[in-house]
Every structure is written in C-alpha cells, then in structure tokens.
Amino acid sequence: EVQLLESGGGLVQPGGSLRLSCAASGFTFSSYAMTWVRQAPGKGLEWVSTINADGGSTFYADSVKGRFTISRDNSKNTLCLQMNSLRAEDTAVYYCAKYSSDWYDDYWGQGTLVTVSS
C-alpha cells in the first residue's frame, strides 16, 4: 500500500524558514517523480514544485522560485521541501504526492499545515 506521510509544518514568522519532509513507503520511491501541491485555507489547489525520479530535474512555480528548494533522498525514501523567506501568502496545507509513470499525481499524503504569521 502506498503511504506518504508529511511532517515539518507549523507556525513561522514572515521571513522565516521551514523544512517539510515526506516519508514514502509501499512503492519503489527511486522510480517515480514526486511533487508538492499546496492549498491555502478555503482555496483551491496550487502546484508548488516537482522533482524527477533521480533528483536531476526540478520544477517550480513562479510564486516560490528562488525561495523554495525541492530535494529527495532515494536511500531514505524521503522527499523534502526547504522553504525560505516565507510570506503570509505561503500559508497553506502542503501535500506531497507521487507521480504515476504518466506524470499524474496518483497518490497523496494527508498534508501538513504551514502558517506564516507574526
């Protein structure tokens, strides 16, 4: 059974940093691209970042480019999102998701809440 468990969310002040992690199990982690999607309170879904299977290619939304860094450790089956220079508008539930071989988000974690506020 595919399982994705996010951690690392919490309350942080504007300008601060946070590192999210996603522990993956139930599939061959090193074979699939992974992604982060966020959802602000009461709002829709927003794609944040994607990393390919071997970590050699990364993609970012313009809203986070230069501030967020996606990475993965295939030896530990872990996906990470380093978030710097956080803003109030980054407040959201952050989901990690696995991509299928067709690059669709086929499995999702339950999300971790990031709140940026003073």
Place this chain on the structure above:
Amino acid sequence: EIVLTQSPATLSLSPGERATLSCRASQSVSSYLAWFQQKPGQAPRLLIYDASNRATGIPARFSGSGSGTDFTLTISSLEPEDFAVYYCQQRGNWPRTFGQGTKVEVK
C-alpha cells in the same frame, strides 16, 4: 501559463442525478488533463487521467472526455459519497495548473 476555467462553480443536484462538469483550457493541452475529487478535510484523489482514463479503483460511473481545450467530467448517477469538490489539472505544460474547482452539492 495555461489557465483552466471550470464551470459551473457550484452544481446542486440530487442523488441519482447525472452531473456534468466542464473544464476549459486557455490553450491546447492535448489530452494531458486529469480530474481530482476532494472531500472536506481530505487530500485530493485522482479520478481521471489523460482526459478519459479512470484511475485505479475509480467506479465506472465516473467518465471523462475531451481533448485540446474542452473537457468534461461526467458522473452518470450521483451517489451520496460523490458530493465533493472537483478539480481539473493539466500536465501539458509547466507550470502545472489547476482549475478553481466545481463544488457538487446536495440539492
């Protein structure tokens, strides 16, 4: 950036009725479109990928159609558990984009 526009914003229907949801892209995404279902407090769930392929475990009452810029998600006969928010998403171009969602509510 490809903009996806979903309509209607809200669909009020009764169990057993047919639901038809629309997603229009600002430029062609070929068939690289997915549909997701999200219930309150839950993560999204993949329903349809490549415009018309049902994801694993998705009931046959869910079907998708379309290509290019116009796509439709149809729920043939609404079950109580189908009342939720539905999002379309394109993977034809970076950045990935989602529609704003259609809420299917009980009439």
